[in-house]
Structure formats: C-alpha cells, structure tokens
Amino acid sequence: VDDPEYPGISIVDLGLLEAIDVQPDGDVVVGLVPTFSGCPALAMIAEDVRHAVADVDGVTGPQAVNVRWLSSPVWTVDRVTDDARRTMAREFTVALRIGRDPVPCPRCGADTTENSMFGPSRCRAVHVCQSCTEVVEVMRA
Template sequence: MTHDGTAGVEGGDLDDEANDADRDHGSVCAYTEYRRGDESPTDVPRTGAAADGLEEAVWDALAGVEDPEMPIGVVDLGLIYDVRVDDGSVVVEMTLTYSGCPARTMLTENVEEAVAAVDGVDDVGVRLVWSPEWTVEMVSESGRDALREFGLSV
C-alpha cells in the first residue's frame, strides 16, 4: 500500500500518445477494483466471525493490531471493512476514523505486517477506503466496553 519512494514524479509530454502508452501504470497500484461510493455496503465493518482456514488466521492476526492511541484493536474499532483471501494473497480493505489521522502510515503498516506474519500468507495489500464513513456505531460491543473503561463516553 505504501508508495513511498517507489516512483518519482514523471516528466514528459502528456500530449504524446506513444509516450503515454509506454508508461507502466499497472505496477504502481495492483488493485483497481473499486467499489462505488454510492453503492456502499451496509455490512461493514466486518469482524471475520464466520471465517475459517487461512481467512480466520488473518482475522485473528488483525484482532491483535491495536490502535496507537486507545486500548482497542482495529477490528473492534470497526476499521476493517473487508478481507479477501485468494490462495496466499490477501487484500485488506480498511478505513480510518479521521482523514487527517497522523497515525495513518503506522496503522496501515501494522496491519500489513501482522497479516504478512500469518503462516500461509504470501503477499498482502492494504487499501484505505472512505465509504461508508466510519462512525462510532461501528465499534463492537467489547470495543465499547474497552473505550468506556478507558474513560471515553461511547
């Protein structure tokens, strides 16, 4: 997911069709199936309750990823919108509570590392999505208990 330092700003003449066609767009971001914002699923966040096999192991790993500011995991916080497992290839779709979240890179990297460490996972892609917008209603019951214990009113 991180694109840090992998590609520089491209120069070149945008009018030049041939030049354009030569560019390799595909290698930068491998995931191009986007869900339309206005067709947002109502079944998010997901918690992996019905998962089994490798997918279950991935959900277990995700449950162990903590929010850096509060004593709550990213699954309980309701940040994980989807996990797709295809052989050893895993795609995690997640959101953040706030677009300007300063822990953005930290969170996505922690998610990526936790999933990558699962036996049988060969590669991981983490995609940030913003629809539907995260709300406090997405926090799980046990997550609410943890946040109340922490002193937040939820």
C-alpha cells in the first residue's frame, strides 16, 4: 500500500506498519503508527490497507480486516527506510529533519533555511535551499 501523498512509496517504507496479527478464524488486525494523529490521510490509508489485506488468500474480505491506529510507539523520521528517503528526495523534493542537524537540500546538498514552519500538511515545514533556491518540504516528527 502506497502513501497517498507519495505514490510509489509504501507505508512499510515510511515506517507506518507496526504489527499484523492473523487470528485463527481468518480475521486480521493491522497495527499502524500515524505520522501524526491529525493526518487527513489516515482514513484513506486504513481503507487501502483493508482492501489490500482482504485480497490475501484465506482472508474472508475487507470486513475481516481491522486496522488500528496505534498511539505507541510514536512515529519518527527514523522509521523511514533509506530507500524511501532517497525516493522522497529525488521524486518529491522532500527532506527529513533528523534531530537538530541542518536540513540538506535534496537537489544540491547545501543547507536549507526554514521559510515556514507550516507546510502543505502539519507534519511538514517549508525550507529554501541557500544555494540553488529550491523549495524543499521537510518532513518532521
């Protein structure tokens, strides 16, 4: 299942999948960790997961799949795979804030400056590259 904001990047690579529990009766419980609790894509992701799991042999349909959004552990950018980081940088001009380190531009590698702490969604800020002036979305936990 891909993240709706980043086609081609799976929720597994973004670190959202925490647990899958297959019950003896064929029901499945999927535990997901949201990037943040108010994410507007949660319902869409849950529905996509429900249908993807329902297509697995032995699962009796979407009604047999229970998707739970977990409050623990808390999602951090550390959960994102290196492959997803590279794809986000290359395809979407998105960088990840790791700790307090400067955020490098995904295009040229120079440091960026925060332009707005609020980006297109609550989990992202907007930075501008100090060298190439590329606008960079910065995903944060």
